[in-house]
Amino acid sequence: MADIILHHYDASPYSEKVRLVLGLKGLAWKSVIIPNVLPKPLYTPLTGGYRKTPSMQIGADIYCDTQCITRELERRFPEPTLYPDGGEGLHYALAAWSDKVFYQAVVAVILGTIGESVPRAFILDREQMRGTAFDFARMRAAVPVMREQLRAMGDLITGQLRDGRLYLLGDQPGLADIQAYFSPWFLTSLVPEEAEFLNALPGVPEWQERVRGIGHGQREELDASDALAIAANSVPDTLPDEDAGEPNAIRPGDRVEVAPDDYGRDFVKGELISSSPQEIALLRRDQELGETVVHFPRAGFVVAKLH
Numbered sequence: 441m442a443d444i445i446l447h448h449y450d451a452s453p454y455s456e457k458v459r460l461v462l463g464l465k466g467l468a469w470k471s472v473i474i475p476n477v478l479p480k481p482l483y484t485p486l487t488g489g490y491r492k493t494p495s496m497q498i499g500a501d502i503y504c505d506t507q508c509i510t511r512e513l514e515r516r517f518p519e520p521t522l523y524p525d526g527g528e529g530l531h532y533a534l535a536a537w538s539d540k541v542f543y544q545a546v547v548a549v550i551l552g553t554i555g556e557s558v559p560r561a562f563i564l565d566r567e568q569m570r571g572t573a574f575d576f577a578r579m580r581a582a583v584p585v586m587r588e589q590l591r592a593m594g595d596l597i598t599g600q601l602r603d604g605r606l607y608l609l610g611d612q613p614g615l616a617d618i619q620a621y622f623s624p625w626f627l628t629s630l631v632p633e634e635a636e637f638l639n640a641l642p643g644v645p646e647w648q649e650r651v652r653g654i655g656h657g658q659r660e661e662l663d664a665s666d667a668l669a670i671a672a673n674s675v676p677d678t679l680p681d682e683d684a685g686e687p688n689a690i691r692p693g694d695r696v697e698v699a700p701d702d703y704g705r706d707f708v709k710g711e712l713i714s715s716s717p718q719e720i721a722l723l724r725r726d727q728e729l730g731e732t733v734v735h736f737p738r739a740g741f742v743v744a745k746l747h
């Protein structure tokens with residue numbers, strides 16, 4: 441099998457989620473550092489225009505979004521499992537809380553405290569990505585409210601650990617832990633004084649230490665141009681697959697476009713090659729790269745048929 445290549449940057453919280461998943465599975469992987477603002481000329485040709493961080497490349501298959509990446513890692517490397525206690529549904533359902541509610545509260549506190557000192561180019565990029573201008577006065581005013589939200593969310597972690605278990609769903613680490621961990625990690629790395637409340641929550645600092653201890657597996661740096669060459673010299677692994685339950689009767693061979701439903705809504709166009717309730721894969725043909733297959737989750741993404 442081709443190497444696992446993670447396109448990411450070190451400060452990216454969603455990338456920290458995947459790095460820990462790679463660590464939990466004890467995997468060796470290649471690290472390609474991508475820019476944290478547009479343009480990303482050695483990245484978007486691979487993803488077909490999807491700009492968010494991270495994505496994972498295996499040969500000529502590119503997996504966008506942490507949901508899709510973690511599912512694929514579990515499929516290819518089932519042991520140790522990411523779902524040790526409880527089925528996989530619960531771990532992904534938790535993302536509605538960890539990746540949206542918890543993450544947005546952390547971002548609100550970060551922007552409300554240090555937002556005005558963040559480089560202008562970064563703010564302009566994020567305003568464009570979200571399609572709205574940042575109002576720092578409002579963000580500053582919202583910090584006390586968001587602090588209360590954060591404490592309530594941190595307390596959910598305490599509540600889960602109260603019976604002495606080591607991890608959120610039992611004594612083995614799983615995806616649920618990694619999802620709950622990455623937003624506080626982001627807050628601690630940028631505004632540590634705002635993350636201090638976590639130390640007062642029984643069980644939480646020790647749990648954070650255990651999750652941090654999972655590590656990142658074996659990482660080795662790779663140039664972005666080498667990753668593109670790997671895609672160009674590989675053939676996608678994904679085979680055409682009919683999705684009997686597809687609710688809108690989109691079939692392999694149909695031209696479709698796919699984009700996240702929240703922010704960074706850049707539509708990626710291609711030919712549907714396979715889909716399932718949780719994933720959609722598009723075959724793309726590019727002059728430089730040849731055939732690639734770009735994979736997206738279904739949850740949180742919009743799919744439209746092109747005529």
Ligand SMILES: N[C@@H](CCC(=O)N[C@@H](CS)C(=O)NCC(=O)O)C(=O)O
Pocket residue numbers: 452453454455475476477478491492493494504505506507539569704
């Ligand atoms: N739902 C996505 C969210 C990814 C996301 O928002 N990543 C942030 C960085 S951690 C991002 O893309 N920021 C803009 C950028 O890096 O260009 C996932 O789970 O992968």
